[in-house]
Amino acid sequence: QLVIYYGEYRSLVLDDGTMASDAIGFWDYLDTYLRSMHLKAGHGGHTDSGEVGDFGYWLAVIDFIGFILGGFFVFFMLQTYPTCWKCSRYLRKITKTGQMFPDHGQFAKYYDTLFQHPVDSRPFADLMKGNPKVRKPALGTVLVGSDLLGCEHCKTQLLAQKVQILGKKGWKDIAKLTRNVRLPDGVDLRQVVTPG
Ligand SMILES: [Zn+2]
Numbered sequence: 001q002l003v004i005y006y007g008e009y010r011s012l013v014l015d016d017g018t019m020a021s022d023a024i025g026f027w028d029y030l031d032t033y034l035r036s037m038h039l040k041a042g043h044g045g046h047t048d049s050g051e052v053g054d055f056g057y058w059l060a061v062i063d064f065i066g067f068i069l070g071g072f073f074v075f076f077m078l079q080t081y082p083t084c085w086k087c088s089r090y091l092r093k094i095t096k097t098g099q100m101f102p103d104h105g106q107f108a109k110y111y112d113t114l115f116q117h118p119v120d121s122r123p124f125a126d127l128m129k130g131n132p133k134v135r136k137p138a139l140g141t142v143l144v145g146s147d148l149l150g151c152e153h154c155k156t157q158l159l160a161q162k163v164q165i166l167g168k169k170g171w172k173d174i175a176k177l178t179r180n181v182r183l184p185d186g187v188d189l190r191q192v193v194t195p196g
Helices: 002-011 027-037 055-079 104-116 121-127
Strands: 038-043 047-051 092-101 142-150 155-169 170-173 179-182
Touching: 002 027, 055 170, 104 121, 104 142, 104 155, 121 170
Parallel strands: none
Antiparallel strands: 038 047, 092 142, 142 155, 155 170, 155 179
């Protein structure tokens, strides 16, 4: 945060063309800057508090806390993001596909048998590309979304599947059927996980 203030200080040019940094020291600048901030409230900010004075320091502290919380928030968001189990880099989405099943029975047959086949086998590819004819989703239609993620560094891939069922209130996640399957070294499913 100080670096940001300092950057503004170094680049500030006064009305007469002189650099602020030639005219005033950084700490004096910062003190003036913080004290002379204005608070605006109401619609379109038409209520002006005038210069905030000492309160400017508190505003800087509040800014700082926001800064830290924002950082933590991003950090924890990224914690849930899938990473490569070999080199710890974040995985990138390579391709994706969606498959719909008219009822739970046909879905279960697909879901339970898919990984009984080796991931680089023909039956596995056929199941991944198979698209049972569902013209219009109806109550009970099951949607499987498959994302193929890969590590740009070591080329390792992960197949992530998410299952949703169409209920009265729209598509509903079935969280317990979500699965992330690590693919063996050297397996490339880019030709198998294809849209449509
Ligand atoms: Zn990797």
